[in-house]
Amino acid sequence: MSPQPAPARPGCGAQSLGVLRKELRATLVSPIPYILVALFALALSYVFFYGLDERRNPSFWLLSTASVNTLFGVIPVAFAVLVPALTMRMWSEEMRAGTLETLRTMPVSAGALVLGKFLACWVLLAACLLATLPIVLTVDGLGDLDWGPVWGGYLGAMFLGGALVALGLWISGLTRHQVVAFLVTLFAGLVLCQLLTSMASDANSGLGPVFHAIALDARYDALGRGVLEVRDLAYFASFTAFFLYLNAESIDSRRYA
Amino acid sequence: MIRVENLQKSFVGVRALDGVTFDIPQGQVVGLLGPNGAGKTTMMRILTGFVAPTGGQAWVDGIDVQDDPVACQRRIGYLPEGNPLYTDLRVREALAFAAEMQGLRGAAARDAIREAVEQVGLADVVHRTIGTFSKGYRQRVGLAQALLHRPPVLILDEPTTGLDPNQQQDMRDLIRRLGRERTVVLSTHILPEVEAVCQRALIIAKGRLVADGTIDEVRAQGRGEACARITVRGTLEQARAAFAGLPFVGSVSAEAAPAPGLSALRVALAGHADADRLEALAAACHAARLPLSRLEAHAARLEDVFAVLTEQAPAATEEVA
Numbered sequence: 001m002s003p004q005p006a007p008a009r010p011g012c013g014a015q016s017l018g019v020l021r022k023e024l025r026a027t028l029v030s031p032i033p034y035i036l037v038a039l040f041a042l043a044l045s046y047v048f049f050y051g052l053d054e055r056r057n058p059s060f061w062l063l064s065t066a067s068v069n070t071l072f073g074v075i076p077v078a079f080a081v082l083v084p085a086l087t088m089r090m091w092s093e094e095m096r097a098g099t100l101e102t103l104r105t106m107p108v109s110a111g112a113l114v115l116g117k118f119l120a121c122w123v124l125l126a127a128c129l130l131a132t133l134p135i136v137l138t139v140d141g142l143g144d145l146d147w148g149p150v151w152g153g154y155l156g157a158m159f160l161g162g163a164l165v166a167l168g169l170w171i172s173g174l175t176r177h178q179v180v181a182f183l184v185t186l187f188a189g190l191v192l193c194q195l196l197t198s199m200a201s202d203a204n205s206g207l208g209p210v211f212h213a214i215a216l217d218a219r220y221d222a223l224g225r226g227v228l229e230v231r232d233l234a235y236f237a238s239f240t241a242f243f244l245y246l247n248a249e250s251i252d253s254r255r256y257a
Numbered sequence: 258m259i260r261v262e263n264l265q266k267s268f269v270g271v272r273a274l275d276g277v278t279f280d281i282p283q284g285q286v287v288g289l290l291g292p293n294g295a296g297k298t299t300m301m302r303i304l305t306g307f308v309a310p311t312g313g314q315a316w317v318d319g320i321d322v323q324d325d326p327v328a329c330q331r332r333i334g335y336l337p338e339g340n341p342l343y344t345d346l347r348v349r350e351a352l353a354f355a356a357e358m359q360g361l362r363g364a365a366a367r368d369a370i371r372e373a374v375e376q377v378g379l380a381d382v383v384h385r386t387i388g389t390f391s392k393g394y395r396q397r398v399g400l401a402q403a404l405l406h407r408p409p410v411l412i413l414d415e416p417t418t419g420l421d422p423n424q425q426q427d428m429r430d431l432i433r434r435l436g437r438e439r440t441v442v443l444s445t446h447i448l449p450e451v452e453a454v455c456q457r458a459l460i461i462a463k464g465r466l467v468a469d470g471t472i473d474e475v476r477a478q479g480r481g482e483a484c485a486r487i488t489v490r491g492t493l494e495q496a497r498a499a500f501a502g503l504p505f506v507g508s509v510s511a512e513a514a515p516a517p518g519l520s521a522l523r524v525a526l527a528g529h530a531d532a533d534r535l536e537a538l539a540a541a542c543h544a545a546r547l548p549l550s551r552l553e554a555h556a557a558r559l560e561d562v563f564a565v566l567t568e569q570a571p572a573a574t575e576e577v578a
């Protein structure tokens with residue numbers, strides 16, 4: 001095998017798919033994704049069929065309507081916990097193992113790497129969401145389920161999840177410690193998916209509308225009611241793009257450290 | 258093929274490289290030598306685009322690494338220090354990933370993987386998980402990854418560290434073979450390795466280049482002295498008297514005598530221990546009627562040269578981490 005002129009400059013898309021495959025392979029040989037899917041489905045089933053509290057999250061039996069709104073209602077907080085577990089190792093592990101050097105000395109842009117890792121997390125998130133389908137099918141079997149809001153809820157969940165994944169990836173790219181990445185992402189996610197809305201509702205200051213505009217769960221709730229607002233989807237998309245951009249920039253800037 | 262001009266790199270409070278300049282023509286196998294923390298790894302990281310220099314420029318195949326890192330990276334096969342690998346993946350998966358990153362697809366990727374795997378001797382274990390491998394096999398995976406896209410330039414950061422002597426020998430043979438048609442830069446602190454594999458040595462100390470040339474030239478730069486080891490039947494004084502007339506003989510000292518009546522001597526020589534000088538020594542013994550039973554030439558040891566060069570390097574601003 002003699003040295004040869006390099007083949008055509010590899011395309012960014014093919015490389016991102018390569019990263020996606022690598023991440024899925026590396027993840028699927030560990031027990032983590034299976035545990036996450038199982039816990040996610042179990043936790044949501046529990047919340048849905050038993051309820052958390054009678055007023056805000058009553059159980060399905062108490063409501064006795066063929067609706068899965070309460071299921072989608074807890075998704076923002078559930079994602080705030082789930083997503084950090086998916087994203088924490090994405091960059092931190094590469095840094096700790098030193099494979100970031102292998103990765104960054106291959107002819108790949110930081111953007112293509114970020115995109116591949118994002119897609120990998122998104123696919124795993126979709127698998128978790130898929131595991132909630134039995135709940136929805138159960139409800140459909142017991143009554144006459146309106147599927148409009150269900151599709152809206154799932155679509156919104158993917159957008160919301162994408163935003164949280166982008167945020168988590170960026171945070172993972174800032175530290176070589178997975179636990180730090182997990183905790184910081186968890187905190188940021190809970191603020192965005194829970195705290196801001198509560199603060200917006202009882203804020204006496206003029207910041208209420210601002211909090212409400214930033215909060216992820218408020219926009220998600222609208223989608224879950226079956227109201228597909230382009231505005232809300234665009235918010236999630238630009239939130240995602242912004243943090244993916246920050247992620248690529250922070251990975252690139254490590255060269256100047 | 259590789260050119261570096263006044264390269265500088267400072268980390269917070271530390272000057273890792275302090276104005277290094279060299280030029281490596283195509284096809285040369287170069288050893289980058291230096292004590293730990295001298296800047297070898299930083300140098301390699303700059304060449305491979307992992308780290309940006311704070312000053313100066315580096316070119317690979319005429320392309321500025323800062324201008325177009327991706328174009329340079331496609332021409333370089335790199336084995337980073339410590340050989341980081343995806344230990345959760347199987348060999349085949351890791352190489353398939355590397356092939357994708359290099360833009361190889363389909364049959365081209367399969368051919369490249371097969372060739373690389375055969376070249377480093379991993380063909381029987383491609384389905385095993387990298388994490389289960391011993392150090393030697395891991396090193397082969399790292400090298401296969403570096404060779405995959407058939408790069409004209411190989412940059413190997415301490416390729417034999419942590420290997421057992423047999424594996425080190427295998428690795429050296431492999432590097433020598435690869436070096437026949439490639440430009441290779443390898444860092445090491447094993448000096449015999451440089452003598453065995455490299456045509457040229459660059460010695461870095463405290464971020465500066467302190468010696469550059471063929472192994473012999475570096476020896477001369479370090480002012481290491483050659484010597485002859487001689488055993489004669491006679492005394493030290495007789496031997497000193499016999500060699501007194503030879504202008505190239507320096508100090509003559511006694512070493513442990515192998516048997517009563519014999520003297521083992523170390524005769525320092527100015528310059529090389531070449532055939533003319535050895536013959537002159539033999540003739541001098543003969544003329545002084547000192548029976549000669551051993552006469553060996555010893556070139557200056559690279560270790561001595563290395564010690565001299567790296568210690569006299571001007572102190573950098575701070576201690577290098």
